[in-house]
Amino acid sequence: MKMSSMRYILPEPFISMKRNPLMSLAAIITVVITLSLCGIFYLLIMNIDANATMMESAVEIKVFIEDDIDQAAMDELSAAVKDLPGVLEVRYVSREDGLASMAGKFGDSSEIVKAVDENPLPNSYTVKADDPDKVIPIAKAVEKMDHVQVVRYGQGAVENLFSMLAWIRTIGLGIMVLLSLSAVILIALNIRLTVFARRAELQVMKYVGASNTFIVLPFILEGILLSFIGAAIAVGLVLWSYNSILAYMMESLLFLSFVDVGTVMLPVTVGMLGGGIVLGAIGSAIAVRRFVRV
Amino acid sequence: MSLNIVIPAIYGIFYGFFQKFHSLFSKFEKDLCFKRRKKIKLSIIYQLKGGVAHPVIHLANVSKSYENGKMALRDINLNIEAGEFIFLTGQSGAGKSTLIKLLFREVLPDSGQIFIANRSIIRLSRKDTVLLRRNTGVVFQDFRLMENKTVFENVAFALKALEYPWPEVQRRVPELLEVLGIDDRAQAFPRQLSGGEQQRVALARAIINNPPILLADEPTGNLDPDTSDELMDIFRQINEQGTTIVMATHDKRIVNNLNNRVLALRKGELIGDHVGGWLL
Numbered sequence: 001m002k003m004s005s006m007r008y009i010l011p012e013p014f015i016s017m018k019r020n021p022l023m024s025l026a027a028i029i030t031v032v033i034t035l036s037l038c039g040i041f042y043l044l045i046m047n048i049d050a051n052a053t054m055m056e057s058a059v060e061i062k063v064f065i066e067d068d069i070d071q072a073a074m075d076e077l078s079a080a081v082k083d084l085p086g087v088l089e090v091r092y093v094s095r096e097d098g099l100a101s102m103a104g105k106f107g108d109s110s111e112i113v114k115a116v117d118e119n120p121l122p123n124s125y126t127v128k129a130d131d132p133d134k135v136i137p138i139a140k141a142v143e144k145m146d147h148v149q150v151v152r153y154g155q156g157a158v159e160n161l162f163s164m165l166a167w168i169r170t171i172g173l174g175i176m177v178l179l180s181l182s183a184v185i186l187i188a189l190n191i192r193l194t195v196f197a198r199r200a201e202l203q204v205m206k207y208v209g210a211s212n213t214f215i216v217l218p219f220i221l222e223g224i225l226l227s228f229i230g231a232a233i234a235v236g237l238v239l240w241s242y243n244s245i246l247a248y249m250m251e252s253l254l255f256l257s258f259v260d261v262g263t264v265m266l267p268v269t270v271g272m273l274g275g276g277i278v279l280g281a282i283g284s285a286i287a288v289r290r291f292v293r294v
Numbered sequence: 295m296s297l298n299i300v301i302p303a304i305y306g307i308f309y310g311f312f313q314k315f316h317s318l319f320s321k322f323e324k325d326l327c328f329k330r331r332k333k334i335k336l337s338i339i340y341q342l343k344g345g346v347a348h349p350v351i352h353l354a355n356v357s358k359s360y361e362n363g364k365m366a367l368r369d370i371n372l373n374i375e376a377g378e379f380i381f382l383t384g385q386s387g388a389g390k391s392t393l394i395k396l397l398f399r400e401v402l403p404d405s406g407q408i409f410i411a412n413r414s415i416i417r418l419s420r421k422d423t424v425l426l427r428r429n430t431g432v433v434f435q436d437f438r439l440m441e442n443k444t445v446f447e448n449v450a451f452a453l454k455a456l457e458y459p460w461p462e463v464q465r466r467v468p469e470l471l472e473v474l475g476i477d478d479r480a481q482a483f484p485r486q487l488s489g490g491e492q493q494r495v496a497l498a499r500a501i502i503n504n505p506p507i508l509l510a511d512e513p514t515g516n517l518d519p520d521t522s523d524e525l526m527d528i529f530r531q532i533n534e535q536g537t538t539i540v541m542a543t544h545d546k547r548i549v550n551n552l553n554n555r556v557l558a559l560r561k562g563e564l565i566g567d568h569v570g571g572w573l574l
Contacts, residue, residue, distance in 0.1 A: 008454040019442040201440045207398070208499060209428030210455030212420065 005214060012218035013225045023194050024226055030190045031230025031280075032237070034183035035272050039238035041179055042268065045172040046259045052165040054257055056132035059161075061139050061153040063125040069147045074123075077147055081127060084141050086134030091126045095119050122149055132162065180275075188283040191223055195287040202291045216288050223284025224277050231276030235269050349373040349409075350507065350538050351397065356406030358392055366392040368562045370406070374540065376506070379533040381549050382542040383572065384559035390542035393559070394511045397540065398430045399423055410507070428456055431500030435512035437492040439484040439499075445471070446480040449498045456503055470498050474528065490521035497525070501532060508532060510541040514548060522548060546572045 017024045065077065082090050093101075098121040127142070129135045135153055143151045195202075205215045243261045250258055351374035358367045367389045374380060382390045395401045396408060399415050408415050415426055439448050446467055453463045471477040474494045476487075484492055493513060500508060510529070514522035526548050533539050543549065549556060549572045558566030 004459070005454070005457050007460065016442065198442075200438065201442070204438050204440055205451070205455065207427060207432050207438070208452040208455055209424050209426075209430075210451075211424050214455050 009214065009217050009221070013222035016218070016222055017225065020194075020198075023197065027190050027194055027226045028230040028233070030186055031227045031276055032234045034179075034186050035231055035234035035276055036237055038176070038179050038183055038275075039234060039268055039272055041172075041176055042271070043238070043242055043259070043264060045176060046264055047256075048168060048172060050259050051256055052168065055161065056165065059129075059132060059135050059153060059158055061127040061129070061135060061142065061151060063127060063142050063151050064122045064149045065124060066147045066149050067122055073147055077145060078125060080145060081125060081142055084138055086129050086131055086138055087127060088130040089128040091128075093124045093126055095121045095123050098124060183275075184279060184283075187227065187279045188286065191280070191283040192287040195219060195284065195291065199291045202288065206292065212292055215292050216285065219288045220281055220284050223280035225280075227276040227280030227283075228273065231273045234276075235272050238272075239265060239268060350376045350378075350411060351540070352407075352409040352412075353396075354407045354409075356396065356403045356408060358389075358396065358401065358403045360392075365562045367396075367403075367559075370564055372557070372564065374538060376538055377533070377536050379530070379539045379552070379554045380541065381552075381554055381556045382540060382559065383544060383549060383556055385544065387561075388559040389562040390544075390559055391511050394432075394509050394540065394542055397507075397509055398432055399426055428503065429505050429507060431503075431505045431508040433493070433496050433500050433508070433510040433513045435515035437484070437489075437496045437516075439492060439495055441484055444481050444483055445476065445487070445495050448484070448495055449502050452499050452502045458503075466502060467498075470502055474498050488521075489516050490518075490525065493517060493521075493525060494528070497528065501537070504537075506536075506538060508537050508539045510539065512542055512544070514543065514545055519547065523551075526551070 063081065065074070069077075078090055078092065081087060096119065099119050102121070127138060129138055135158065139151050139153045142148060202215060239261065242264070246258055246261060249256075351372070353370050353372040356367060356370040356372075357365065360366050370393070382393060384390050392401065396403055397410070399418065402416060410426065411429075415423075418426060440451065443451065449467045449471065450463050453466065458466075468477055468480065471480055474497065476491055476494050476498070479487060479491060479495075484495065487495065493516075497513070508529075513529075514525055517525065522545065529539060529541065530552065553570045555569050556566065556571070557564060
């Protein structure tokens with residue numbers, strides 16, 4: 001096919017959209033609804049993941065050390081802990097600091113702390129891991145070192161938290177995949193219907209000796225155009241509504257953290273527009289091919 | 295390395311390239327020949343071929359069954375010369391439409407050979423099928439216009455698909471519409487036209503690129519007698535300009551009005567081949 005034919009092909013999708021307004025509208029609405037659902041769920045997952053990550057990174061290991069060791073042994077221990085793989089930070093907490101922070105935690109009932117004559121707390125290290133998965137191995141390794149009295153990282157609770165978060169992530173991913181799949185099927189079916197309604201037209205195009213490219217290309221371009229419009233509307237809808245409820249949610253749900261609109265803007269826009277265009281192109285190509293076999 | 299090795303080696307490489315390009319070029323040339331036929335009447339090509347009057351359409355032992363296994367056509371042998379205007383008669387289900395469909399490769403025969411311009415159309419590449427259709431205009435009983443396109447666009451589509459430049463499209467379409475007497479309906483949609491007008495648009499679409507063969511499947515089937523006569527007059531004029539026409543019809547009146555060759559089909563068999571008037 002000659003490139004000069006493009007001047008005949010390129011305007012076709014726009015003309016056809018104008019001439020089949022209802023069918024075009026139906027296709028656009030399908031794309032808007034399915035892609036919006038995907039987008040909303042993506043934002044949900046992003047926020048759940050952000051909160052999960054926050055909870056995970058809040059997990060710390062407390063290493064309580066024996067009282068009667070000298071400075072050299074302490075330095076040696078802290079160096080050894082620091083050398084463990086995955087250790088991000090080792091902070092020394094003296095028994096006085098420990099008591100002060102404990103008093104802070106009790107808040108109004110800090111008299112309880114005052115009631116204690118002598119500081120019962122040992123000196124300790126607070127160890128942070130660079131990856132939540134490494135918390136348990138680090139704790140196990142530190143436990144075996146000399147001069148370590150006891151290691152605490154919320155044994156039991158942390159394991160439960162981690163496995164729960166892993167489940168939530170897996171289920172979220174599964175639903176995301178299902179939603180995308182249903183979007184693919186819905187959009188493809190819709191395009192098939194659109195093409196089916198116009199199969200007589202395709203037949204005629206064959207009769208006059210139009211090449212396959214000349215017949216198929218306008219339909220593919222139309223599929224791309226319609227899903228691009230639909231995706232653009234969906235992107236606008238999702239980002240705008242997220243932005244408008246974000247401030248409200250931040251005020252009322254203080255204990256949760258929310259992902260900023262700016263950080264999700266790019267992945268949402270690129271993902272939805274790109275996905276929409278690819279879906280439209282592939283969907284219409286497959287649908288038209290069925291009817292144009294020479 | 296001595297020169298008497300290097301030079302033949304270089305020559306060999308160039309010769310390989312030469313052969314490659316040569317075969318490519320001759321293929322290209324063949325395509326060009328086939329394309330050129332859309333502008334030259336087939337009859338002229340045949341006269342050039344040593345003056346032997348080859349048939350434009352030649353069917354040899356063609357059989358075709360319907361999807362339900364019933365025979366649509368049985369052992370059809372047929373020669374159609376360039377410039378003929380042939381009526382294909384017979385009752386519904388006699389195989390007229392199937393024969394027409396075979397001629398523009400909408401369906402393929404179960405057995406037998408079909409030659410158009412001395413070329414078998416049984417095994418054609420997709421590209422050659424497209425070229426065959428460009429050389430064959432088709433008109434149907436139910437018009438088959440593109441509902442979402444105006445009259446002008448319907449006719450222009452046939453030229454656009456054949457990559458005619460836009461100024462030529464703009465010149466040729468109104469010209470033909472005027473010849474057919476529907477130039478005032480150019481911007482109307484098919485649903486706004488009468489049956490006769492719609493059939494003229496379909497006819498315009500079929501002949502706009504001046505194909506050497508025109509196939510018509512009951513073109514007057516949905517039209518009243520007066521409109522039919524007007525349309526038949528147009529067909530006759532097209533034929534006079536050298537176009538070979540094969541028209542399936544069960545209208546005794548129009549067959550008797552013209553003194554043309556008539557092929558009669560009954561239950562898929564060719565039972566009559568004579569000139570002038572309704573046989574059965």
